[in-house]
Amino acid sequence: EPEVTQTPSHQVTQMGQEVILRCVPISNHLYFYWYRQILGQKVEFLVSFYNNEISEKSEIFDDQFSVERPDGSNFTLKIRSTKLEDSAMYFCASSGRGYGYTFGSGTRLTVV
């Protein structure tokens, strides 16, 4: 069964540093997403991406965040200057027509 692949599985970074989280969506999917789950809390939507542009974003997705599809297979989330409160599990997801969502296994980001 096709999978959404996320790397790395765990990343530790110092406060103020930039991080890039990487995702390889399912190859024939058209819509790509990032979600965040702070420890012990619910999964929250960050952003969706379609046709090389952001289609929807939440209030969490402020100017420190950006997304990019640098080539035909990768989808990245960049956090420009990390804060302690950015520590969370970040999930990438993709979907195709028919509205099926597939999530990756997540990247646990720890900001110290």
Place this chain on the structure above:
Amino acid sequence: AQSVTQPDIHITVSEGASLELRCNYSYGATPYLFWYVQSPGQGLQLLLKYFSGDTLVQGIKGFEAEFKRSQSSFNLRKPSVHWSDAAEYFCAVGEDSVQAGTALIFGKGTTLSVSS
């Protein structure tokens, strides 16, 4: 605004007993409804989804869920729980939209513990 409520934060069930996890949603149009399971340190695995049609939906691992529009509910059930079912369960709702790409709204989750 859309919202999802999972009233039970933590449920403990004996192995072999039946299970029902509650989910209520608030949404004006026809919702797309999902149940996901998350084992510790793992990602989100789709158990089942409801888009339209038969209101009783079968999923993986022996789970089923019933959509009840009159009660705005989408409760998850399993007739006999196994120890491996211990995990966090999330209900989610999405827009009834022709175009995908819209956000899923998640509930806060229910932690299931299974006792022997």
